[in-house]
Amino acid sequence: MSGRRGGRPVLEVGAHVRFRDRTWQVVALAGQQIHLAGETGEDETVVAGHLFADPSFTIVGAEMPQAVTQWGLFETAPKEAQQKALAWQRHIREVESGLPPDGPGAGGTPRPQYDPDQFTLAQREQAKAAELTAIGFGPVSRTTVQRMRLAYRKQGLWGLVDHRTTRRPSPTGRTDERVIAAIEEALRRQRGRSKGTITGLKPLVTQILTDRHGRGTVPTPAQATFYRLVHQLADPAEHPHRPARTLPSTARGRSFTPTVALRPGEQVQVDTTRLDVLAVFDNGTTGRPELTIAVDVATRAILAAVLRPAGTKAVDAALLLAEMAVPHPARPTWPDALRLAHTQLPQLKRLMNLDERLEGAAARPVVVPETIVVDRGKVYLSTAFTAACETLGISVQPTPPHAPAAKGIVERTFGTINALLCQHLPGYTGSDVTRRGPAAETEACFSVTQLQDLLDEWLIHYHHRPHEGLRHPTLPKKALTPNQMWAALVAVAGYVSLPLNGNDYLELLPVRWQAITERGIRIDHRTYDHDLLAPYRGQPSCITARGGKWEVHTNPHDARQVWVRLPDGPLTEIPWIHRDHIHQPFNTATWQHIKTITTRHGDRDTHEADLADALDQLMRRAHTGTATADEQRLITRTAPLKTPPTAADTRTPPAPHPQADGWDADSLDDLDDLPDDQEQADEEPGDDNAHAPYTGLGLYDPAQEALNW
Structure with missing residues (x-):
């Protein structure tokens, strides 16, 4: 069997699935493992993330996940059309589930005429048609309700919009x-x-x-x-009598918090606070970055943790949702003790025999939450965040005013991060000014990106550490780890929500509207171009509400490419024309610094090339250690880690790998794009793992720590 839970399809025991172009039946769920039985008697056990990522994976006879709403298009509709679409959404949800998201039946017993246990779907559609006609929606028939419900399943909110209000008028009118x-x-x-x-x-x-x-x-x-x-x-x-030129490059919820959560993802608490560690920002200054985390109430698992220099924006909160719902591979520089092959998952040896690629995976929970509890900050009540939650079928519950205890679990988790990680890092500020050392500013040496890398690595340790607040009913005296509690509750719940894919992640990125000129797409003195844009150069899009501009999605933390929605529908990646010269992600703050120090000479193409060259030279100087002190502070995230060994460790640390030294984990992923002969030249003879050996941070030995798990 299979069904839907919280607006997303679920995988339950007994469901039939397609995997590796074969049909299987789900016979058991245990944590991140799914046990499958084949049609000819064979059986397999696979990790959930690996199963969901398989291109051939489908649930036989089940409705597949609803596509992420195209919010860039939805915002182009008139306000009246948007409001009517949102009203239709509430009514359709009541028809399908019996429980409206707000109103008298919210969180309680369905209204009698919409009880799924008493009436069929056709009868509920007929009742809704009569209700909508009575409240002034106009003459609404059951066929209309059914058509709107199917359109919502297929296209989300965009399918509920009255497209007569978004129809593009003919450019030539009624001319013969x-x-x-x-x-x-x-x-x-x-x-x-x-x-x-x-x-x-x-x-x-x-x-x-x-x-x-x-x-x-x-x-x-x-x-x-x-x-x-x-x-x-x-x-x-x-155009006659016009010089050849490019076109201008001109883009409330209920205050209720359940006290008990019995399913993974049933309730997730999200909050933002400043980390008690000083970091070196891209502009060379030091300060406390902002940490945003999402904590699952039932298992205490930290589903996502994102660091930002300052001023967390609504788009960062929206990307946090994708961070929770997209599977994460293990980073190349992580020690083997943090990989799936060295965890204590049951029947691990059998899993590794099924697929050797699982050896490089990270055992990290992935879930699309049912409910997210947030405070009343503008970031979490913004259109970008609520729209992203609406797209994923997530209920947003703001806490009551002046009630910090309403999300006490996430507040306590911040204390755990400070106690177990932050106080061991250089630049630790203490919990208040009375506990701050006199030279905390001079000790700061990590950039925000490096702290993010350390935090991601520490999270794997956290999920294997016993938590005093997690107890199993049959073993009340033994504290469970978040991973163990996750496995126990998944087995009880009996289903796993399907995660998002890469295309859904792109839909959640920020949207801006740009023209496609003869040169491509220009954003902040950067030109993005590809041969795919050839038929659309100088042409307006079909979105008249945006003046014929095109929908472009950007990543604020990696400006090396953008994604544009072409008329065929999906988002298409368009690279920066100088991306081959910049092998490391850079954000807008670094780009603004390069613009201030680079004098313009010649036309804009020459100026853009000079900016790209200046950025490349800055990264190279920081990588080779020849940068000035100010430049080193600016680009600290690309500098080699200078962490002294512990006093008891007198071993000579191995020489770092030349490619890994000075580059973060994201840049190491670019090694996959290098030619085979260049990768072999970077590897030392006889070394099966070309990445930098793990030398520790003076805190613990992860290999020894893994033996204590």
Whole structure:
């Protein structure tokens, strides 16, 4: 069997699935493991993330996950159309589940006419049609309710919008098509010739109409209409009497908190606070970065943890949702003790025999939450965050005013992070000013990116550490780890929510509206171009509400590429034209610094090349240790880690790998794009693992710690 829980499909015991182009039946769920039985009697055990990531994976006979709503398009609809679509959404949810997201039936007993146990779906649709007609929606039939429900399943909120309000008007209006064809023929004949005026083009159009249809058969349009038609039909580079140029590059919830959560993902608490560690920001200054975490109430698992220099934005909170719902591979620089092969998951040896690729995976929970509890900060009540939650079918519950205890679990988790990790790091500030050392600022040596890397690594340790607040009913005196509690509750719940994929992650990225010019897409002195843009250069999009601009998704923390929605539907990656020269992600703050120190010479193409060269030289100087003190502070995240060994450790640390030294884990992923001969040249003879050996941070030996798990 399979069903839907919290708006997302679930995988339950007894369901039939397609995996590796074969049909299997789910016979058991144990933590992150799914036990499958084949049609011919064989059985396999796979990790949930590996199963969901398989291209052939589907649930037989079940409704697949609803596509992420195209919020960039939804925002182009008029406000009245958006509000009506949201109203339809609430009614459709009541028809399907019996429980509206708000109103008298919220969180309690369904209204009698919508009880799924008493009425069929067709009867509930008929009842909703009568209700909508009575409250003034107009004459609504059961067929209309069914059509809107199916449209919502297929397209989300965008399917509920009245598309008559978003329909693009014809650029040529009601003009005779014979006139349109004559103007296009005249423009074709003028192509490649010296350009004249629009007035000079009109006699040629008249002559073409006469030759094709006879004199006076098709009247020539008025002068103003003729000018408008030529403006619409002519290519910008070949427009009569216009120099060739590019187009301008001008884009409440209920205050209720359950006291008990019995399922993984049933309730997740999210909050932001400043970390008690000083970091070196990209501008060379030091300060306490902001940490945003999401904690699962039932298992105390930290589903996501994101560090930002300062001023966490709504887009960062929205990306936190994708961080929770997308599987994470183990980083290349992590020690083997943190990989799946060295955890205490049951039947691990059998799993490794099934697929050797699992050896590099990180055993980290992945879930699409049912409910998220947040405070009343503007970040979490913003349109970007609530829209992302709406897309994933997540209920947002703000806490009551002046009630910090309503999300006490996430508040206590901040204390755990400070006690178990932060106090061991250089630059630790203490919990208040009375506990701060006199030289905390001088001790700060990690950038925000390096602290994020340490935090991601520490989270794997955290999930294997016994938590005093987690107890199993049959073993009340033994504290369980978050991973053990996760495994126990998944077995009790009997289902696993399907995670998001990469395309869903791209849909959650920030949206801006840009023109596609003859040179490509220009954003902040950067040009993004690809051959795929050739048919759309200088052409308006079908979104008239945005002036014909195109929907572009950007990553604020990696500006090396953007994603544009072309007419065929999905987002298409468009690289920066200088991406091959910049092998490490950079954010907008670093780019702004490069712009301030680079003097403009020549045209904008030359200036952009100079900016890319300056950024490349800055990263190279920091990598080789020849940068100035100010430059080193700016680009600290690319500098080699200078962590002294512990006093008891007198071993000589191994020489760092030349490629890994000075680059963070994200840049090491670019090694996959190098030619085979270059990768072999970077590896030392006889070394099976080309990444930098783990030398420890002076805190613990992870290999020894793994033996105590």
